[in-house]
Amino acid sequence: MEFFRLHKQNLADSGSYLDQLAIDVLTGLCAAPKHLPAKYFYDDVGSEIFQQITQHEDYYLTATEIEIITSIKDDLPGLIDEQEIDIIELGAGDGHKSQLIIESFLGIGCRVNFYPIDISEKAMVILHENIKPHKNLTVHGVIAEYFDGLRLVRTKSTNKQLLLFLGSNIGNFDRVQNQGFLRKLWMSLNVSDYILLGFDLKKDVSKLTSAYNDSDGLTAQFNLNLLQRINSELGGNFNLDKFQHFGVYNPVIGAMESYVLSTETQEVYISALQRTFSFAAYEPIHLEYSFKFAPGDIEFLCQQTGFEMVKHYTDSNHYFIDSLWKVIKE
Numbered sequence: 532m533e534f535f536r537l538h539k540q541n542l543a544d545s546g547s548y549l550d551q552l553a554i555d556v557l558t559g560l561c562a563a564p565k566h567l568p569a570k571y572f573y574d575d576v577g578s579e580i581f582q583q584i585t586q587h588e589d590y591y592l593t594a595t596e597i598e599i600i601t602s603i604k605d606d607l608p609g610l611i612d613e614q615e616i617d618i619i620e621l622g623a624g625d626g627h628k629s630q631l632i633i634e635s636f637l638g639i640g641c642r643v644n645f646y647p648i649d650i651s652e653k654a655m656v657i658l659h660e661n662i663k664p665h666k667n668l669t670v671h672g673v674i675a676e677y678f679d680g681l682r683l684v685r686t687k688s689t690n691k692q693l694l695l696f697l698g699s700n701i702g703n704f705d706r707v708q709n710q711g712f713l714r715k716l717w718m719s720l721n722v723s724d725y726i727l728l729g730f731d732l733k734k735d736v737s738k739l740t741s742a743y744n745d746s747d748g749l750t751a752q753f754n755l756n757l758l759q760r761i762n763s764e765l766g767g768n769f770n771l772d773k774f775q776h777f778g779v780y781n782p783v784i785g786a787m788e789s790y791v792l793s794t795e796t797q798e799v800y801i802s803a804l805q806r807t808f809s810f811a812a813y814e815p816i817h818l819e820y821s822f823k824f825a826p827g828d829i830e831f832l833c834q835q836t837g838f839e840m841v842k843h844y845t846d847s848n849h850y851f852i853d854s855l856w857k858v859i860k861e
């Protein structure tokens with residue numbers, strides 16, 4: 532596997548990666564209400580904890596999407612019908628789902644060039660262990676943010692593309708952001724390229740809340756690790772025992788919301804910012820949205836952003852949809 536490391540290089544051109552983290556933390560902790568960007572969850576420790584979350588029985592999303600992909604993977608090569616294909620995956624994570632799709636294309640004698648793009652170097656290392664070598668497969672891992680990675684891949688990819696955006700990553704954007712994101716994706720693709728998107732559906736609130744508040748406290752560790760990351764990388768003095776994870780469903784916007792709450796009045800100093808931040812008792816820091824969809828929301832998004840719906844694929848519980856779209860351009 533060949534690696535491209537854009538993530539730290541690129542930011543080194545415009546200041547350092549740590550500068551960007553510092554700016555984002557300063558902006559977020561000065562805001563009211565306070566917030567921190569979810570993309571910073573995925574340092575090495577965060578990526579390892581996320582791996583454990585995906586295997587936890589309360590976190591139904593991963594097993595459910597694997598059920599869907601296992602049932603549809605053999606349809607995809609026939610539908611796309613190419614001798615050679617470039618499979619590009621945004622936020623590829625551990626590569627388990629990618630491997631299933633890749634092997635179905637290899638199985639019919641198709642050549643596959645796989646371009647996983649992930650902000651996390653650790654995720655890329657785990658992915659590397661999960662993608663099985665094959666004479667008709669090349670893997671070009673790109674450690675970068677989504678669109679930086681996509682720009683690089685565009686300079687290398689010459690075949691029909693199947694772009695994967697799985698694991699309900701699309702749910703981290705709000706309803707306006709996801710249209711902008713998909714339209715930008717549309718602009719970077721060619722006519723008749725495909726995208727397969729994973730959408731988590733609206734469902735019983737108890738099912739949702741237990742997925743984001745798992746019984747072993749892994750999600751709590753994952754969220755609190757972001758404060759630990761600020762301690763390690765920016766010289767913060769967050770006391771993790773004085774913050775608690777809180778995950779709740781907001782039915783008005785249709786999203787799970789993740790927070791950490793300060794359990795007492797306290798001050799936190801961050802040396803890289805030379806600044807102290809005050810927290811009131813039970814004041815939240817918002818970390819992440821995970822928007823949930825109705826099938827009609829998915830069709831609307833598809834129409835609004837320049838794609839043609841090919842098919843919705845769902846699981847036996849109707850918890851999740853993987854939706855296959857084709858790029859149309861007049």
Ligand SMILES: C[S@@+](CC[C@H](N)C(=O)[O-])C[C@H]1O[C@@H](n2cnc3c(N)ncnc32)[C@H](O)[C@@H]1O
Pocket residue numbers: 569570573581585593621622623624625628648649650651654675676677696697698699700
């Ligand atoms: C929720 S996990 C999903 C992983 C995988 N797609 C799956 O379905 O299991 C999100 C993945 O996206 C990556 N990620 C998050 N924000 C990103 C960004 N802005 N650019 C690139 N990768 C990102 C994380 O490192 C992580 O591996």
